[in-house]
Amino acid sequence: MAINPPVDATQTPAWAKLQKHYDELQAEGIDLKKWFAEDADRVKNLTFDAGTLHFDLSKNLIKPETLAMFAELADDVKLAERTKAMFSGVHINNTEDRAVLHTALRRPDSDKGAVIVDGQDAVADVRATLERIYAFANKVRSGEWKGVTGKEIKTVVNIGIGGSDLGPAMAYKALRPYADAGITARFVSNIDPNDIAEKTRDLDPETTLFVVVSKTFTTLETLTNAREAREWLLGELKMRNAIDDSEEKAAEAVSKHFIAVSTNLEKVAEFGIDPNNAFGFWNWVGGRYSVDSAVGTTLAIVFGPARFEEFLAGFREIDKYFAETPFEKNVVVLLGMLNVWYRNFFNVASHAVLPYNQYLDRFPAYLQQLTMESNGKSVRWDGTPVTTQTGEIFWGEPGTNGQHAFYQLIHQGTQLIPADFIAFANTTNPLKDGDQDVQELFLGNFLAQTKALAFGKTADEVRAEGTPEEIVPARVFEGNRPTTSIFGVRLDPFALGELIALYEQITFVEGTVWGLDSYDQWGVELGKQLAKEITPALSKSDEALLAQDPSTIDLINYYRKVREF
Numbered sequence: 001m002a003i004n005p006p007v008d009a010t011q012t013p014a015w016a017k018l019q020k021h022y023d024e025l026q027a028e029g030i031d032l033k034k035w036f037a038e039d040a041d042r043v044k045n046l047t048f049d050a051g052t053l054h055f056d057l058s059k060n061l062i063k064p065e066t067l068a069m070f071a072e073l074a075d076d077v078k079l080a081e082r083t084k085a086m087f088s089g090v091h092i093n094n095t096e097d098r099a100v101l102h103t104a105l106r107r108p109d110s111d112k113g114a115v116i117v118d119g120q121d122a123v124a125d126v127r128a129t130l131e132r133i134y135a136f137a138n139k140v141r142s143g144e145w146k147g148v149t150g151k152e153i154k155t156v157v158n159i160g161i162g163g164s165d166l167g168p169a170m171a172y173k174a175l176r177p178y179a180d181a182g183i184t185a186r187f188v189s190n191i192d193p194n195d196i197a198e199k200t201r202d203l204d205p206e207t208t209l210f211v212v213v214s215k216t217f218t219t220l221e222t223l224t225n226a227r228e229a230r231e232w233l234l235g236e237l238k239m240r241n242a243i244d245d246s247e248e249k250a251a252e253a254v255s256k257h258f259i260a261v262s263t264n265l266e267k268v269a270e271f272g273i274d275p276n277n278a279f280g281f282w283n284w285v286g287g288r289y290s291v292d293s294a295v296g297t298t299l300a301i302v303f304g305p306a307r308f309e310e311f312l313a314g315f316r317e318i319d320k321y322f323a324e325t326p327f328e329k330n331v332v333v334l335l336g337m338l339n340v341w342y343r344n345f346f347n348v349a350s351h352a353v354l355p356y357n358q359y360l361d362r363f364p365a366y367l368q369q370l371t372m373e374s375n376g377k378s379v380r381w382d383g384t385p386v387t388t389q390t391g392e393i394f395w396g397e398p399g400t401n402g403q404h405a406f407y408q409l410i411h412q413g414t415q416l417i418p419a420d421f422i423a424f425a426n427t428t429n430p431l432k433d434g435d436q437d438v439q440e441l442f443l444g445n446f447l448a449q450t451k452a453l454a455f456g457k458t459a460d461e462v463r464a465e466g467t468p469e470e471i472v473p474a475r476v477f478e479g480n481r482p483t484t485s486i487f488g489v490r491l492d493p494f495a496l497g498e499l500i501a502l503y504e505q506i507t508f509v510e511g512t513v514w515g516l517d518s519y520d521q522w523g524v525e526l527g528k529q530l531a532k533e534i535t536p537a538l539s540k541s542d543e544a545l546l547a548q549d550p551s552t553i554d555l556i557n558y559y560r561k562v563r564e565f
């Protein structure tokens with residue numbers, strides 16, 4: 001297959017302009033206070049609306065004229081062409097020779113026939129699968145679907161890892177207030193036996209449904225946990241004499257308490273899950289881009305089809321905005337370029353994502369897979385080395401908790417850490433503390449932090465507070481620490497869809513600038529392969545032990561000495 005080499009962004013006219021601009025800003029002195037004072041239109045020119053979200057980029061280390069250079073870079077790296085290729089099903093994931101069509105997952109019924117991939121009507125397939133999922137979800141929600149002893153389902157346990165866990169687990173937490181059918185969910189991902197042990201300890205097998213989610217249906221963690229869950233289910237049911245010892249009854253129990261989500265339906269059947277209770281997706285959906293596919297089945301059950309449709313509509317809103325808005329006004333493109341600006345010109349290594357909403361506490365973890373598995377790469381899509389730094393480290397925790405933990409380093413540390421602050425005006429849980437609205441107390445912090453980071457506090461201001469001279473330096477805040485504020489109306493399924501699509505497309509923009517195939521993940525393979533070789537060395541095989549390197553041998557010998565069976 002002929003591969004079009006990526007444009008080397010660093011050799012483009014726009015890159016040269018950005019370099020010159022960066023040098024000029026450094027020479028002039030980066031000074032947000034001054035830039036705000038000198039430019040009355042700064043906020044107007046650096047704020048945007050997309051869907052229900054409002055974006056303030058004004059506290060970033062850019063000037064309004066920087067945006068035109070970002071847009072030029074997008075042109076120079078042929079972002080429009082690549083976006084079109086992605087949306088239309090071209091195999092842009094060339095190391096796996098696959099289309100990249102997560103955008104087809106959220107297309108409406110009316111788009112049937114609009115995306116034909118390898119001869120297949122992607123939207124028709126998506127909608128048909130969703131109809132099956134919704135029918136199943138409605139049965140579980142209404143109580144029509146019963147467990148093997150005739151009881152309704154009360155708990156759904158999602159078994160999956162990576163993209164088959166992080167998306168549904170994050171969205172379940174984010175949308176908790178919308179769970180309206182009396183069904184809760186749990187998530188088992190780790191192969192650490194503690195995970196499944198703790199998640200099943202107080203579970204009622206008669207009212208539990210396991211959803212085994214694995215794109216490949218070969219993932220060690222997921223298949224091991226699924227087997228463990230099956231053992232647990234049958235063991236518990238037998239212990240309480242709810243089923244007899246016959247194979248027929250065991251098969252019936254599995255068929256009532258296990259469903260599967262996979263692209264590999266043959267392997268699902270091999271595992272013993274009824275193909276009627278399996279929901280498929282396609283190899284053109286990357287694991288970390290799959291929460292809005294059948295991978296979200298747990299969400300459709302807990303929140304219902306109508307809410308799931310709202311979730312998809314949120315994604316669609318941002319996809320449309322991203323694909324149709326001119327680059328210079330396109331906040332999705334601009335945020336991608338802003339990340340490139342910090343990574344490559346300011347040489348920053350990490351990027352904080354700080355949601356001011358407790359329901360989003362797994363959002364940073366979700367973003368870590370999305371962004372770092374996508375863009376943590378050193379070769380470009382044609383196999384040539386990258387020409388500049390790639391992939392930032394994404395991390396974060398909800399505010400205000402983070403304020404009392406790591407914000408110190410963001411405010412006064414020696415490295416620059418651009419941060420996205422995300423908040424919603426309305427809360428699901430309005431509270432008063434006396435006459436103080438607690439949501440306002442919370443949002444006051446959201447606003448205060450970005451202000452403190454941008455404008456800081458000078459030595460004179462510290463002195464004016466009567467601070468003894470010797471501790472003045474410790475109390476100075478330099479300011480000029482960049483933040484983007486993302487403000488929404490409320491965290492509902494639509495807004496969550498918007499937020500996820502936003503970061504998906506930001507990741508794509510960055511990957512395009514760096515010339516990366518953001519949709520493969522070869523970097524996870526070596527560890528998997530070595531784990532297979534090393535596991536027997538732990539206690540089963542001396543031969544396998546001796547085949548290891550000295551450090552691994554030493555660690556295993558330590559293990560053999562202290563492990564208690």
Ligand code: F6P
Nearest residue numbers: 162163164214215216219287524
């Ligand atoms: O090991 C990485 C990975 O392949 C992820 O990309 C993926 O989301 C995860 O494993 C789980 O894979 P699967 O859904 O096939 O079980």
